[in-house]
Amino acid sequence: xxxxxxxxxxxxxxxxxxxxxxxxxxxxxxxxxxxxxxxxxxxxxxxxxxxxxxxxxxxxxxxxxxxxxxxxxxxxxxxxxxxxxxxxxxxxxxxxxxxxxxxxxxxxxxxxxxx
Numbered sequence: 863x864x865x866x867x868x869x870x871x872x873x874x875x876x877x878x879x880x881x882x883x884x885x886x887x888x889x890x891x892x893x894x895x896x897x898x899x900x901x902x903x904x905x906x907x908x909x910x911x912x913x914x915x916x917x918x919x920x921x922x923x924x925x926x927x928x929x930x931x932x933x934x935x936x937x938x939x940x941x942x943x944x945x946x947x948x949x950x951x952x953x954x955x956x957x958x959x960x961x962x963x964x965x966x967x968x969x970x971x972x973x974x975x976x977x
Contacts, residue, residue: 920974941966
């Protein structure tokens with residue numbers, strides 16, 4: 863079988879048929895979806911980290927009140943950082959009422975640990 867009679871494999875570049883330029887609307891939609899997925903992954907990861915720190919604070923001995931409070935404050939700091947990063951990934955201003963959500967692990971954690 864000669865070289866010319868074999869069909870060209872589709873995954874190789876064909877100089878006679880260059881790739882079409884991407885549609886700007888399709889690129890914008892793809893980037894919007896990528897930002898939303900990244901923000902969902904970010905929030906989920908930071909939420910798990912914050913809850914884990916609060917659970918760790920609950921398992922610290924009762925004689926170490928400073929460590930319990932410190933872990934709860936660190937959980938709130940991580941959550942606040944996650945909220946800020948999520949807002950920035952989505953292209954919004956980091957100064958937002960959503961920052962109140964960042965304080966929830968500290969408040970709930972202190973209530974849980976000190977009850």
